Amino acid sequence: xxxxxxxxxxxxxxxxxxxxxxxxxxxxxxxxxxxxxxxxxxxxxxxxxxxxxxxxxxxxxxxxxxxxxxxxxxxxxxxxxxxxxxxxxxxxxxxxxxxxxxxxxxxxxxxxxxxxxxxxxxxxxxxxxxxxxxxxxxxxxxxxxxxxxxxxxxxxxx
Numbered sequence: 001x002x003x004x005x006x007x008x009x010x011x012x013x014x015x016x017x018x019x020x021x022x023x024x025x026x027x028x029x030x031x032x033x034x035x036x037x038x039x040x041x042x043x044x045x046x047x048x049x050x051x052x053x054x055x056x057x058x059x060x061x062x063x064x065x066x067x068x069x070x071x072x073x074x075x076x077x078x079x080x081x082x083x084x085x086x087x088x089x090x091x092x093x094x095x096x097x098x099x100x101x102x103x104x105x106x107x108x109x110x111x112x113x114x115x116x117x118x119x120x121x122x123x124x125x126x127x128x129x130x131x132x133x134x135x136x137x138x139x140x141x142x143x144x145x146x147x148x149x150x151x152x153x154x155x156x157x158x
């Protein structure tokens with residue numbers, strides 16, 4: 001259950017960043033425990049989804065769904081704070097790397113929270129552009145990038 005408290009603390013920090021007194025809506029983020037987005041050992045990982053507003057604008061009901069996996073190396077959780085891991089690189093999945101990376105943290109005796117970043121990996125909505133946007137020489141096809149961005153706008157994705 002400590003894993004749930006860790007995620008609740010993350011959500012609470014989001015709420016603190018957007019006070020209701022500013023005219024913005026109260027934090028509507030919530031945690032939903034559920035299956036892992038990838039195959040992980042249920043003895044070591046607890047998974048679910050953080051559902052949060054897409055924007056903090058009043059009246060905007062759109063949400064993002066950010067999967068998470070919490071690596072719990074020991075049955076009784078350490079009282080030490082958890083480590084939160086956010087993978088770098090555009091489009092790289094954090095949750096997808098939890099299986100191979102989680103056990104490397106076991107010697108630290110801490111839970112590790114793998115939280116998918118907005119638009120990447122298994123997050124919804126995905127901000128992945130179709131293949132062919134990036135050319136073989138790693139340059140970008142700017143016409144395709146612009147078409148991809150326009151596609152997101154048409155879908156009302158910020």
